[in-house]
Amino acid sequence: MAKKRVGTHPRNTGPMMEAQRCGARTRAGTPCRSPAVHGKKRCRMHGGASGSGAPKGNANAFKHGLYTREAIAQRRELYDLLREARETLREIR
Incomplete structure (x- = not known):
């Protein structure tokens, strides 16, 4: 055909x-x-086109480490500590 x-x-x-x-x-x-x-x-x-786009594994995404498990866990601990401090201050007043 x-x-x-x-x-x-x-x-x-x-x-x-x-x-x-x-x-x-x-x-x-x-x-x-x-x-x-x-x-x-x-x-x-x-x-x-071939060769376009991000490199394999995209190491650029790990430039600052803001979203690593450790950094997220540290921020959570800090927020929890701040929340507890605020609650303690409210109880003292």
Whole structure:
């Protein structure tokens, strides 16, 4: 079964026209009309190109340690201590 040709242009553009479109939004809020890279959901301009995106393991997320288990536990202990101090002050008054 032959593929349907789009238009009268000598180049067969049918496969590109039938390709899945990029799922990104433009600044104007309209969907991107470029075809998605094969096997991905974005076009080459919106992150579908090889090598784009965050590095594997994303070590950048651990830059300051604000959300480590230890830091969260310390903050909880501090909040509990402050709450107890406020309650003690209310009882003394």
